[in-house]
Every structure is written in C-alpha cells, then in structure tokens.
Amino acid sequence: MRTALMNYIRAGYSGIYVISSEETRFEAEAKSVAEELGHALLAWSATDGLVNTADGSVRDCRDPLDVLQIIGELPESSVVLLRDFHLFLEDPDPFLLRLMRDALRVGKTSGRVLIVCGCRLILPPELEHDMVTLEFSLPGRDALGVILDGIAESAELDKTTGDLREQLLDAASGLSSVEAEDAFALSVVETAGLSAVVVAREKARAVKKNGLLEICPTPGSLEDIGGLDLLKAWLNQRHSAFGAAAAEYGLPSPKGLMIIGIPGTGKSLTAKATAGVFELPLLKLDAGRLYGSLVGQSESNLRSAIQTIEAISPCVLWIDEIEKMFSGSKSSGSTDGGTASRVFGTFLSWMQDKTAPVFVVATANDVSQLPPELLRKGRFDEIFFVDLPDVDERSAIWGIQVRKYGRDPGLLSIDSLVTGSDGFTGSEIEQAFVDSLYVAFAGSREPTDEDVTHALSSTVPLSRLMADQLDGLRRWAQGRTRPATTPNTSQPKRRLQY
Ligand SMILES: Nc1ncnc2c1ncn2[C@@H]1O[C@H](COP(=O)(O)OP(=O)(O)OP(=O)(O)O)[C@@H](O)[C@H]1O
Ligand SMILES: [Mg+2]
Known part of the structure; x- marks a missing residue:
C-alpha cells in the first residue's frame, strides 16, 4: 500500500480514493509518504477547515465547496486529505462534482493530490475515471506487534515473547489497529495480563459487526x-x-x-x-x-x-x-x-x-x-x-447420533433402525432419535427400539416429499461432481450409479 501510494503520487495522479475504516493509521502513513516525497500535507474536515499538518495553521474553509475552490491556490506539490468526503459524494450536488473535476484537473498539472479516505467506496460515475482506488489493508503482524508492545509498556508489563506473543498476534489478526489496541487493553483490565483468549473473543465480536462474517468458535471433527x-x-x-x-x-x-x-x-x-x-x-x-x-x-x-x-x-x-x-x-x-x-x-x-x-x-x-x-x-x-446415506453410512450415523446424546448404541438394535431409516438423511435420523428421547423422558425411562421405530415411521423423509427434485439433483450431479461416498453396488435402491 505504501509503495502504491507513493508511486501514484510520484506519477502525478491527482485523485486517490483510499478505502479504509482506519483514518488515523492511514493518515500517519500518508504523512510519512508525503514527507518522504517532500510534499506538504494538508488535512481538511468539515469541522476544522484546512489544516497544514506541518505548522498547524488553519484556513477557514469548512464548506466542501470552498475547499475545492482553493486547491489551485495551494503550494505546488501538496497532498490534501479530504476527511469524510465520501459522504459528500453519495448524492452529489452537480456543482460539487464540477468543482471536484476542476480541482483534479488543476492538481494533475501542478502536483496537487486530493486523497479521499472512506470506509466504503462511494464514487459517482462522473469521477470514476479521474480517481484511482486503493485498499488500505488491515494491520499486519508487525504493526500489531508494535501496538501490543505499546500496551504492554503502558501497563508496565514485560514485553511478550515466544508462544504467547504468537498467540496474541494470531488472535488479533483481522482487527483494525484501534480494535486491536482496545482488545489488548481489555485483556489487561480483565486478567491483569495479556490473554489471547480475551483478544480472540473480542475479535469474534468485532468481526460480527460487519454483518457478513462470523468466527465459528469450535471447528468440528x-x-x-x-x-x-x-x-x-x-x-x-x-x-x-x-x-x-x-x-x-x-x-x-x-x-x-x-x-x-x-x-x-x-x-x-x-x-x-x-x-x-x-x-x-x-x-x-x-x-x-x-x-x-x-x-x-x-x-x-x-x-x-x-x-x-x-x-x-x-x-x-x-x-x-x-x-x-x-x-x-x-x-x-x-x-x-x-x-x-x-x-x-x-x-x-x-x-x-x-x-x-x-x-x-x-x-x-x-x-x-x-x-x-x-x-x-x-x-x-x-x-x-x-447423496442420501447408504446402509453402511446410516449405521455409522446412528452410532454417532446415539452416542452424541449420551446413550449406548449397544442397547438398541441398530441394524433394524438402519433398515427402518432407508431414505432418511443424517439430520432426519438425528431428529427421530431426539423425538424418541422426548417420549422416553416423558415416561421417565430410557428410549427403546419401539420408541425410535415409532418416531421413524411417523416421519415422512424429504427424499419422499421431494423425490422429483432429488432425482433432478442427482442427474445434474452426474458428470459434474464427484460422489462423496464410494458407490455401494450391492444396493439396488440407489438410482444413481457413478
Ligand atoms: N453424515 C452425517 N453424519 C452424522 N451426522 C449427520 C450426518 N448428516 C447429517 N447429520 C446430522 O444432521 C445435522 C444437520 O446436518 P448438516 O447441517 O450438516 O446438514 P446440511 O447438509 O448442511 O443441510 P442444509 O442443506 O439444510 O444446510 C448435523 O448437525 C448432524 O447432527
Ligand atoms: Mg447446512
């Protein structure tokens, strides 16, 4: 990202759209890039106006239209960071769009660069060809390590090393720098030390906020x-x-x-x-x-x-x-x-x-x-x-399910349950066993073969309800997919043979 940003500025791009929710970390990066290139860095916001980050001097132009109009007056080789500007591009005023395009054109010939940093990409078609987009990735292990050391130091703890350090960095990967700092700090408050468990728990929460992702805590076997x-x-x-x-x-x-x-x-x-x-x-x-x-x-x-x-x-x-x-x-x-x-x-x-x-x-x-x-x-x-489980698979599934609910498969006639559950999915087998547990519990006893057989016979399996769809799916799968199970040729009931 750093190299890309530097190259765009050196190549004379005048509009850069950075997608990131980490304004502070990105600004620090932009500042260091600007310094390295010998550019002035000015930061604009609707609350502060235009601030020269070198000396803190402020130009009072809080209106987004005003700042665009003065781009041409800024010293050559200036980088202007436009905070929250993506929000003004969401449903833009035609006048603002025109000013933006003019400012980008002026910038191109005079080394003035406009950088919009927003957590999401809002770029109207009018600007699509005038601005390049860059994604500012989340902090890597090195950056997280610096944050970790900072928290350890302020909590007067020893610098973490070895396995604990690796576990903490694993747990924090995927967090923004602010989220990582918060998670490390919370771990200090909760445990008086640094705990990967606390950081992982906070990460699970943070990841969920996006609404699309979730960390599954216990992988299966x-x-x-x-x-x-x-x-x-x-x-x-x-x-x-x-x-x-x-x-x-x-x-x-x-x-x-x-x-x-x-x-x-x-x-x-x-x-x-x-x-x-x-x-x-x-x-x-x-x-x-x-x-x-x-x-x-x-x-x-x-x-x-x-x-x-x-x-x-x-x-x-x-x-x-x-x-x-x-x-x-x-x-x-x-x-x-x-x-x-x-x-x-x-x-x-x-x-x-x-x-x-x-x-x-x-x-x-x-x-x-x-x-x-x-x-x-x-x-x-x-x-x-x-596909639907065959005889051997149903036998294995019955064993797994009966054990899962704390019962001994040896106490049931699994073979007859396997026959009785022909055409059932694993999930339906589980459901039938759970139903029999309810019946047995109501009678204050353990489930019997009869309970389970009764539960099976009162279930209409999906394979019967959706026989046509299932056949269609099998036909589609043939030739396009690999079977998950070795074909059981001794089973004439299976309609599909791979
Ligand atoms: N092959 C199997 N072995 C053991 N248990 C099974 C098997 N298939 C299904 N089950 C049981 O049924 C439950 C539901 O299965 P699962 O959620 O994996 O089905 P799925 O194929 O993902 O269904 P869906 O298409 O509805 O998401 C499982 O939690 C498990 O208890
Ligand atoms: Mg599923």
Missing part, C-alpha cells in the same frame, strides 16, 4: 461425520497440502471445495470439520445477508469482509448456501441496479486471484441458482455431491 468416505479421504489428503512444507515442495495452495447435496446430509458438518482437519480458524460468510437492507453497501461489505478474511488467513472460509449469493445476479440490472452482478464479479475475481491462504468451503443445495462460471474447473479444487 471428521469423527462427527458418518460415511462420506471419499470426501473425508480427500480432506485428509489436502490437509498436508496446506502449509509451509507443501509450498516449499512447489504445490499450489488448495483453493477450496464445493459440497452439493440435499438438506440434512452433513454438508455443514463437513465444512466445520474441514477447519478441524486443517487446524485452522473457521470463518463463516453469510451469503444470504449480502443483499441486506442497503443494497448499495453489499459490495463494500463484501470487500471489507474479504480484507478481514485475508488478514486472519491462513483460515477456512465457509460459505453456507452459496447459491443465495448469486440468486439475483442473473436478473441483476433490471432489479437492483446491477448490485448482484457486481458483487458476484467481485467474489469470482477474488476466488480467482486470491494469494492469501484461504481455503473456501462452499455448500449448496439449490443448483439451479448456481452460475456456471462458479463451477468452472479451477475455481474450486473439487465439487462433491452428497
């Missing part, structure tokens, strides 16, 4: 999943391909995995387990929220979520119901001014170009909404299709 042998084997194989040794060997960093299947078959479970297998933090992106109440903000929300994800990386990013991210992109333009298509484009190009070690696990159950571009080879390393 492959032990929680019954069946899906091919998918599990694939994950185990990729586990070692995601680290320093693999990079040294020359392997490209894995991009990600897409899991498609009907509801309740363990897709989310697998996404969570991936983070466990890779021993990385798990972030969840809520695709459905992308088109929140403020349509215009979806794009900047996504950009800022991507910044956070990259700062936290290496990590696993789970995008649940990814189809929702694209559901509007086909008709976009006529319905939402093209927001969905733009968001879709931003996401696809990130998937394509990302260099940060982020392993994406996307799950979907409605393939009709998925754009073909997303499924193209190279976007994901593999696309798996999860």
